Amino acid sequence: MSSSQRADLGRALCIITGASRGFGRTVAREMSRLVKPGSAMVLTARSGEDLRALQAELAESEAGRAGLKVQCVPADLAQMEGLLSVVSEAEAAFSEHIDHVILVNNAASLGDVSRFTRTFTEMAEVDSYLSLNVSSCLCLTARILQALPSRPGLQRSIINITSLCALQPFCSWALYCTGKAAREMMFRVLAAEEPDLRVLSYSPGPLDTEMQAVARSSTADPDLRKTFSDMFAAGQLLTCEASCAKLMKLLLEDSFTSGAHIDVFGPDHCVP
């Protein structure tokens, strides 16, 4: 049974958070190759410098030279100001010719994995973590959906970059697991509410990024830490490009069930 696949993502407006490095940056690069001329990207992260470097790179690329518009929005998404600036750039970048809005909720933090659940006695620390990893994601998505409402001929895709940690508990990863589980449910509710939206929770697998480097050096649980170190030593971490290719394929095939959790390795994967 062959799956038919569109050749491109359309004339798209892509909004990508955490776009300055790691997986987010790779998504920006790969998506830029798959969108039609007349498309636009709104890239956000805290680091203005890294965003501008990416913007320059994309401007020089084939897509850039064919007219892809790239806007950078340095912003802290946990602050109202940051949220508003991303939404307003997205509104500005939108036009009647856009037939696909793609929001990639990728920005996230690991939280302190060097400690166990029993040590999280300070509400402020947990509040701050949830604010970035859950609330900002909910509010950004809600505002984008309101700002760029449904209309005939417009597809709206909402991607949640998730993890196996959304589905399974891991020792010393209380904040990360809690945040991912919260987001997973959040997007399942969205998918259930809006059947016209294409909602995907994509779990990219263990990537060779700075986040993974922190995971393997700081994880308090010795077994989990060893699992990460062993994977790194054995060259088993995925490149962002390899994982992103799978995400792009899913988007081009566009046959996933809205609200589904799809892992880069498929259903039996068991390492975050």
Add this chain to the structure above:
Amino acid sequence: MSDINSTNPMSLGRGICIITGASKGFGRVIAHQVSRSLEPRSVLLLVARSGTLLQEMKEELQSFIEGRQLVLHCITVDLSTKEGVDETVRVARQEAVDEIEHVLLINNAASLGNISKFETFTNPDEVNSYLSLNVSSPLALTAGILQLCPCRPGLRWSVVNLSSTLALQALPSWVLYCTAKAARNMMFSVLAKEQQNVKVLSYSPGPMDTDMQKEILRVTQVNHNPLPCHESAAKLMKLLLDDDFPSGAHLDFFDV
């Protein structure tokens, strides 16, 4: 050496039991039921925002408490604040004497939140505030309580998370509540996995005849045929007394 009473299967032992949201609804009813299963010289800490309602409960329980030689403290605090959580932990620490055999924390306090379409949640303050009470607070409180006394043989730890079917099932217009319950379920699962000596239970009590359910009916016009709280509380009590559920389990009233 454990005293003969604590091998009684119908007993929670000589314990310190902390119940949040204890002034109304399920919390109030479970407080009554728990008190019947605590051994003499146990401590019951009831936490809620309403001093008036807690005082009523104190009066309701007074003669029973005296007869059973239980100690009762009512803690009137707002658990959405650091001060509220810290005060609860402070009182618990003060009462957790060496002879305690069981520390039992029932994370029951919760709020419904706005039942509204996903798209309406454009205000981070609203979402942050909701998650703070319903996720951060039980995490911080649980962490604080777990640090009450050093682990020692013969000291039993039990943590209950009042959950919901909506921790597992997505329901349109219920994004806040579903998200928080899913978050709590995971949070307590991580705890269970980390600490073999702490028995963690996520208990989904079913729809009950509480103010929360009245609000659900008012907002959604859906009648869930609520149960009396005492029926659901009795099931939770049985689970705690039998103590043979796997730690970290998510159990529903209708399945046990």
